[in-house]
Amino acid sequence: MSTFNDQWRDSEADEVSAMLNDLPQVDPPPTMIDSVMSAIAKRSPTSTTAPPVNFTRKGGTMAKKVLWSVAAAAAVALLIMRWVGYPPVEKGTEATIGAAQRYQAPQISNADVKLEDAQLQAFLQSDVFHQLTTDKAAQQALKNKDFQRALADASIRAALAAPDVRAAIAGAAANAAAGARIDAANNARLDAALRSSDALRAALAAPGVAQAIANSALAVALARSDAAFALSNDVAVNAVLSAASVSLDAAAASSNAAANAAAK
Amino acid sequence: MVDTDDAAVVTRCLAGEHNAYEAIVSRYQRGLFNVACRMLGNYEDARDATQTAFVKAYEHLDSFDPNQRFFTWLFRILKNECLNILRARRPSEPVSLDLPAGRGSDPVEVRERHRAVQAALLTLSMEYREVVVLRHFTDLSYEEIAVMLGIPATKVKSRLYTARQQLGDILVEWRVAR
Numbered sequence: 386m387s388t389f390n391d392q393w394r395d396s397e398a399d400e401v402s403a404m405l406n407d408l409p410q411v412d413p414p415p416t417m418i419d420s421v422m423s424a425i426a427k428r429s430p431t432s433t434t435a436p437p438v439n440f441t442r443k444g445g446t447m448a449k450k451v452l453w454s455v456a457a458a459a460a461v462a463l464l465i466m467r468w469v470g471y472p473p474v475e476k477g478t479e480a481t482i483g484a485a486q487r488y489q490a491p492q493i494s495n496a497d498v499k500l501e502d503a504q505l506q507a508f509l510q511s512d513v514f515h516q517l518t519t520d521k522a523a524q525q526a527l528k529n530k531d532f533q534r535a536l537a538d539a540s541i542r543a544a545l546a547a548p549d550v551r552a553a554i555a556g557a558a559a560n561a562a563a564g565a566r567i568d569a570a571n572n573a574r575l576d577a578a579l580r581s582s583d584a585l586r587a588a589l590a591a592p593g594v595a596q597a598i599a600n601s602a603l604a605v606a607l608a609r610s611d612a613a614f615a616l617s618n619d620v621a622v623n624a625v626l627s628a629a630s631v632s633l634d635a636a637a638a639s640s641n642a643a644a645n646a647a648a649k
Numbered sequence: 650m651v652d653t654d655d656a657a658v659v660t661r662c663l664a665g666e667h668n669a670y671e672a673i674v675s676r677y678q679r680g681l682f683n684v685a686c687r688m689l690g691n692y693e694d695a696r697d698a699t700q701t702a703f704v705k706a707y708e709h710l711d712s713f714d715p716n717q718r719f720f721t722w723l724f725r726i727l728k729n730e731c732l733n734i735l736r737a738r739r740p741s742e743p744v745s746l747d748l749p750a751g752r753g754s755d756p757v758e759v760r761e762r763h764r765a766v767q768a769a770l771l772t773l774s775m776e777y778r779e780v781v782v783l784r785h786f787t788d789l790s791y792e793e794i795a796v797m798l799g800i801p802a803t804k805v806k807s808r809l810y811t812a813r814q815q816l817g818d819i820l821v822e823w824r825v826a827r
Contacts, residue, residue, distance in 0.1 A: 401817045404766045404825075405785040407759075413682035414696050421674045421703040425667055428708055 508615035509624055513606045518628040520602035527603070527622050536617040655719035662710050674703055677720055680787055681727055687782045688731045690771045698734055702727040721797045728779065735775075762825060769819040777812035784809055 414420075466472075508514055517523045526532055535541050544550055606612040615621040654672075661669035681702065685695035706713075706726050713722055770778060783794045784805075795802040 401813045401820065402785070404762065404820070405770075405781065405816075408687070408763055408766060408785070410679070410786075411683050411686045411692070411695075413678045413699065417678050417682065417696070417700065418671060418674050420700050421707075422668070422671055424700065424704045425670060425707045428704070 504611070504615060505618070505621060505624075508612060508621055511612065513602075513609060513612045514625065514628075516602045517606055517625045523602040523606070524626060527616070527625055533619075533622060536613065542613055542617055656715040659710055659713055659715065659719070662707065667707075670707055673706075673719065677723055678703075680720065681723055683786050684724065684782055685727060685731060687767070687770060687786050688728075688778060689734060690767050694734050698727060698730040701730050705730075717796075718793075721793075724783075724797055732775065765820065765823055765825040766816075769816050769823070769825075772819055773812055773815060777808055777815065780805055780808045781812045781816070 517527070606616060616625075655676075658669050658672050678699065682695055682699045685698045685702075686692065689695050689698065702723060706723055713719070770781060773781065779798065780794065783789055783797065784791075789797065791802045791805050795805045798805065
């Protein structure tokens with residue numbers, strides 16, 4: 386059942402159709418044929434300049450078949466070249482295709498072993514470090530280049546780590562704590578221990594080294610193998626000396642302040 | 650539906666007898682030019698599109714399928730030319746409805762109505778406009794239009810129905826239709 390609106394729409398459509406059919410035919414320009422013919426006179430259909438074209442059942446041309454055949458042959462050739470690896474790829478032309486060359490660090494050796502930060506931190510926070518920074522004699526001893534060279538020698542550090550040598554140094558330290566003056570030359574036990582190593586003996590021949598070992602705070606430090614090892618590192622030695630200078634500066638500043646206060 | 654005359658002319662042209670093409674131009678120039686006029690709404694543009702379509706058809710005669718109607722093939726070429734011209738127009742550019750007036754009892758009134766219908770036709774989208782033009786300005790059947798556009802005949806009818814309704818709404822708004 387059609388509604389009033391549908392009927393109106395149908396009648397409207399009929400009126401539109403009538404209006405469209407009423408539009409007049411437009412005559413083409415009288416020069417149309419001449420214009421077209423003069424234009425094509427300068428051109429030629431493809432078949433007059435190209436080989437004869439054979440129509441196929443679907444309206445295509447043999448040229449398309451040839452095109453597809455060439456494309457298929459090219460694809461097969463590419464696959465074969467890929468399969469046999471021709472042309473060969475020259476060295477250095479890999480570009481970004483392939484495995485990336487990553488940095489590979491060599492294996493670590495004994496020479497690469499340095500004082501670890503953890504060891505250094507432990508030494509800087511130890512009582513031995515504090516004692517060394519507050520002992521002027523120890524600092525003077527550590528400034529001794531011969532002694533530093535002796536500590537840098539692994540064989541000397543090994544000799545200092547020997548139980549009898551450590552016992553001798555500890556004994557010397559105890560004597561120093563008791564107020565007795567340590568004299569390494571006169572201490573037969575320590576002298577025997579120190580001279581048990583050729584390297585240590587050579588180090589002791591250098592001026593200042595024996596005196597440095599005879600120092601009380603340094604003897605305590607050398608009695609501990611970890612502290613002795615730490616002192617063989619320039620960083621640790623410099624840390625002791627730097628901390629000592631800071632302490633001295635602070636003490637000097639404190640004394641100056643006290644003197645100024647007293648003056649007022 | 651194959652026109653043997655057209656196929657024969659095409660064969661002669663492909664054989665190098667280019668003057669034979671004049672028969673094709675003479676036979677289809679009126680229908681093709683009117684289609685272009687209604688699609689573009691401008692005499693000069695329609696003339697250019699029609700001439701270009703004929704020339705391009707001649708240049709590609711080797712790709713013409715003799716199993717289809719020559720006018721169908723020509724229309725597809727013409728449609729592309731019309732689309733090129735429409736694309737080249739600036740959106741704000743007013744279309745000059747410069748088409749010759751028809752015969753009528755009141756030339757002024759009839760001419761104004763024709764101009765309004767043509768202007769309303771140009772407001773349709775291309776898919777609706779081409780159906781209206783092919784149905785009302787050529788002698789093609791629904792089935793022939795369907796083959797020409799590559800759509801089912803039922804789709805042609807539905808598009809034609811929608812296009813007429815849109816035209817009716819526009820003409821009512823413009824107070825051209827009741």
